[in-house]
Amino acid sequence: MPEMDILEDILNIQSTSGDESSMTNYLLNLVSERMKSWKVIPDIYSGTQLHDCLLLKFGKPKGAVFAHIDTIGFMSRYENQLVPIGGPEVENGTYLVGKDELGPIRCKIFEEEGNIFHDFQRKILPGTRLSFEQNIQISNDFIQAAYLDNRLGVYNALKLCETLEDGWVVFSTYEEHGGGSIPALINFIQKTSPIGFALISDITWVTGGVHHHDGVVISIRDKHIPRRKFLEKILKLAEESSIPHQLEIESAGSSDGREVQFSPYFIDWCFIGAPEDNVHSPREKVSLKDLDSMVEMYRYLMPRL
Amino acid sequence: MPEMDILEDILNIQSTSGDESSMTNYLLNLVSERMKSWKVIPDIYSGTQLHDCLLLKFGKPKGAVFAHIDTIGFMSRYENQLVPIGGPEVENGTYLVGKDELGPIRCKIFEEEGNIFHDFQRKILPGTRLSFEQNIQISNDFIQAAYLDNRLGVYNALKLCETLEDGWVVFSTYEEHGGGSIPALINFIQKTSPIGFALISDITWVTGGVHHHDGVVISIRDKHIPRRKFLEKILKLAEESSIPHQLEIESAGSSDGREVQFSPYFIDWCFIGAPEDNVHSPREKVSLKDLDSMVEMYRYLMPRL
Amino acid sequence: MPEMDILEDILNIQSTSGDESSMTNYLLNLVSERMKSWKVIPDIYSGTQLHDCLLLKFGKPKGAVFAHIDTIGFMSRYENQLVPIGGPEVENGTYLVGKDELGPIRCKIFEEEGNIFHDFQRKILPGTRLSFEQNIQISNDFIQAAYLDNRLGVYNALKLCETLEDGWVVFSTYEEHGGGSIPALINFIQKTSPIGFALISDITWVTGGVHHHDGVVISIRDKHIPRRKFLEKILKLAEESSIPHQLEIESAGSSDGREVQFSPYFIDWCFIGAPEDNVHSPREKVSLKDLDSMVEMYRYLMPRL
Numbered sequence: 001m002p003e004m005d006i007l008e009d010i011l012n013i014q015s016t017s018g019d020e021s022s023m024t025n026y027l028l029n030l031v032s033e034r035m036k037s038w039k040v041i042p043d044i045y046s047g048t049q050l051h052d053c054l055l056l057k058f059g060k061p062k063g064a065v066f067a068h069i070d071t072i073g074f075m076s077r078y079e080n081q082l083v084p085i086g087g088p089e090v091e092n093g094t095y096l097v098g099k100d101e102l103g104p105i106r107c108k109i110f111e112e113e114g115n116i117f118h119d120f121q122r123k124i125l126p127g128t129r130l131s132f133e134q135n136i137q138i139s140n141d142f143i144q145a146a147y148l149d150n151r152l153g154v155y156n157a158l159k160l161c162e163t164l165e166d167g168w169v170v171f172s173t174y175e176e177h178g179g180g181s182i183p184a185l186i187n188f189i190q191k192t193s194p195i196g197f198a199l200i201s202d203i204t205w206v207t208g209g210v211h212h213h214d215g216v217v218i219s220i221r222d223k224h225i226p227r228r229k230f231l232e233k234i235l236k237l238a239e240e241s242s243i244p245h246q247l248e249i250e251s252a253g254s255s256d257g258r259e260v261q262f263s264p265y266f267i268d269w270c271f272i273g274a275p276e277d278n279v280h281s282p283r284e285k286v287s288l289k290d291l292d293s294m295v296e297m298y299r300y301l302m303p304r305l
Numbered sequence: 306m307p308e309m310d311i312l313e314d315i316l317n318i319q320s321t322s323g324d325e326s327s328m329t330n331y332l333l334n335l336v337s338e339r340m341k342s343w344k345v346i347p348d349i350y351s352g353t354q355l356h357d358c359l360l361l362k363f364g365k366p367k368g369a370v371f372a373h374i375d376t377i378g379f380m381s382r383y384e385n386q387l388v389p390i391g392g393p394e395v396e397n398g399t400y401l402v403g404k405d406e407l408g409p410i411r412c413k414i415f416e417e418e419g420n421i422f423h424d425f426q427r428k429i430l431p432g433t434r435l436s437f438e439q440n441i442q443i444s445n446d447f448i449q450a451a452y453l454d455n456r457l458g459v460y461n462a463l464k465l466c467e468t469l470e471d472g473w474v475v476f477s478t479y480e481e482h483g484g485g486s487i488p489a490l491i492n493f494i495q496k497t498s499p500i501g502f503a504l505i506s507d508i509t510w511v512t513g514g515v516h517h518h519d520g521v522v523i524s525i526r527d528k529h530i531p532r533r534k535f536l537e538k539i540l541k542l543a544e545e546s547s548i549p550h551q552l553e554i555e556s557a558g559s560s561d562g563r564e565v566q567f568s569p570y571f572i573d574w575c576f577i578g579a580p581e582d583n584v585h586s587p588r589e590k591v592s593l594k595d596l597d598s599m600v601e602m603y604r605y606l607m608p609r610l
Numbered sequence: 611m612p613e614m615d616i617l618e619d620i621l622n623i624q625s626t627s628g629d630e631s632s633m634t635n636y637l638l639n640l641v642s643e644r645m646k647s648w649k650v651i652p653d654i655y656s657g658t659q660l661h662d663c664l665l666l667k668f669g670k671p672k673g674a675v676f677a678h679i680d681t682i683g684f685m686s687r688y689e690n691q692l693v694p695i696g697g698p699e700v701e702n703g704t705y706l707v708g709k710d711e712l713g714p715i716r717c718k719i720f721e722e723e724g725n726i727f728h729d730f731q732r733k734i735l736p737g738t739r740l741s742f743e744q745n746i747q748i749s750n751d752f753i754q755a756a757y758l759d760n761r762l763g764v765y766n767a768l769k770l771c772e773t774l775e776d777g778w779v780v781f782s783t784y785e786e787h788g789g790g791s792i793p794a795l796i797n798f799i800q801k802t803s804p805i806g807f808a809l810i811s812d813i814t815w816v817t818g819g820v821h822h823h824d825g826v827v828i829s830i831r832d833k834h835i836p837r838r839k840f841l842e843k844i845l846k847l848a849e850e851s852s853i854p855h856q857l858e859i860e861s862a863g864s865s866d867g868r869e870v871q872f873s874p875y876f877i878d879w880c881f882i883g884a885p886e887d888n889v890h891s892p893r894e895k896v897s898l899k900d901l902d903s904m905v906e907m908y909r910y911l912m913p914r915l
Contacts, residue, residue, distance in 0.1 A: 208688055228739075250693070262790045
């Protein structure tokens, strides 16, 4: 079973793209409290100069793990209209929550002729950010909630901190909406303690070839293609590890890996994460076994890459 | 009323994306003549090493104002076909002007089965650049002309120069077609005298929620989303200022802000500009009151951010 | 006639985007063997730190020539499905070749309801890369083969090496699929021996205005627009040279030039290359006369820009 106290905390924090500071503060506190029990105490980099990002440097890094801390959601427009942040699923009747200067908000969404509306009884101030109402369900086999993408990736990164000796653990912003923190993070990393590879700790999709309970997904490609030489190194280690894992070969989908590839440095990258059903809906669903494999795989790979 | 001599000059200079040197030269001359009367005399950066961009550094900058000096237009192709530069509105019968080695050109455009043609009586040499014929109309309330986007943003930046004590004023290229000068400009700025924020001095759209005469637009988002913390700082100052302003929340549209966000530096950005009707047509229309608010707002914000 | 031994070698090496190392190794060997006979012996940059790219520095560079060494192709997915690498033409019955751990593969492709399948008699391991089966045909006037794009651009770069005194010759990766090596290459170049311009040695399209046998194409624009001042310098030299050439003005298509433009440096760029028919099919076709003009034009321009 995952550590449910942390997981519940981070699943309940709202942090749509561009508004991640509550999440950053939570993580900063958690790291401060917990790091004494970690194998290595990391250097912590945060603050205005780094916007709402948070970086932890353990020992002498050869690589980095990136976990994005932003989520999809909605922003109120004029009248009672909403515009999406990232690519949320819009299902009529879904509850959204948030607050503006006039107080807390809970409302339903509905779609009409391609536009999205809320049914809140009063005007919502323009520019207010709304998130899916959270509803966490745990069974023996599954966790279901809004924002498993990417709270589970964040959780995985936090678990990795416990045993990591050398490497960066990086909490990035803006992944769901346009991107743009990775270039600045990479620049900072390469000037502080440079890396040669990056693992993307994020959640992917259950598809025709990717199934619940078959283990963590190592992505051979999505819209972008990591370098074959690096993939082969990872696949060989994954094989050795005996940790359950499966391969993804998709033509669509993207991640922070895209921006690592386009960076002005030769940095290899690979997406490794558990798959989910009901993507970008309030009912994202992940196999607990796959989450477990994800945590195990990162622990296995990081000292060996 | 705006300073019509400058405004008429810059509205009459042709400078489609990639061919901005006439505009750069005009601005360079204007700056040389006028800067003695400015509160602070800036350092001027221009020349081949900076392509057709122009940068002015006032005092000790904390931020920068970016105004793009290129415009949309057309380029002659083979036969009597045209291809767009940026995203111009194509209305049959619109007059275009330009010149090639064979002499001056004035012709009409028409669209046929998705292709654009001109009706000039002779062949136009392939690769020749054409712009909308200019027609400036001023009333008590409005200015109407081609290329208010972004001649008014340039005008605003020039007005700001008169009183600016600390900050960069940057005239960028290629905004209308693909972008690409901002990354190099930012790199130059960060190495010369680094900044923490950028304001985008450009023109936006009248929409369902953005109206003429309601003041300068502060954009909460377009296709891209600035960081909430920075937006809130601006909105608080704007409130204090009592300068007329309105908020924009759109899901589409983009600006030089996009490239600031994707830069390898943590630089906050926000789009602030008057709204226009008849976007990218020869009859772009802006409220003089909104233009006035734009000039006032930049003067108010720059020393306070 | 082109040097057919080299050309046949490189046309027969498989190197889909992300898997270019065989090509890099071939080029590295070839350069080592041949460079003694070149006018200037270049500094060679390659190895893990540069991924699968290869850079040659001749003398004191003012500019660089970029030739991408990757090709389009296919990757096996789950079941007997394929996903494209880059944008290959899919024609039912086309033969693909490759190999996985179970042995060599030769199969046909067919498309059904927007998905691509192979007909190999056994399962192909997921993530296996397949290329068009090669079939080189030379006549008096034409060369026809798979992957002339960009084996001819590579060939042109190699021919340039024979006489080049000052300049970078750069073999880039990932051009066909998403890009991403140019930013890192440019960063490396600007830190090692900086440049002010880049020529893109690649193959373009025969269109309504671009014809076989009319000479190498100098591209005035594709989706992106090079800076007018640089274009005019090139066009003037091309005129002087008397080498057959023609102009391209297109609204679509892109190249490594795009990433040069978006780099954080002010580097001019222009695409110069022979045009082909049957783009991205196994039967790409280029005029030998145009290939010859391409080689001549690069030799003429590089010392003069």
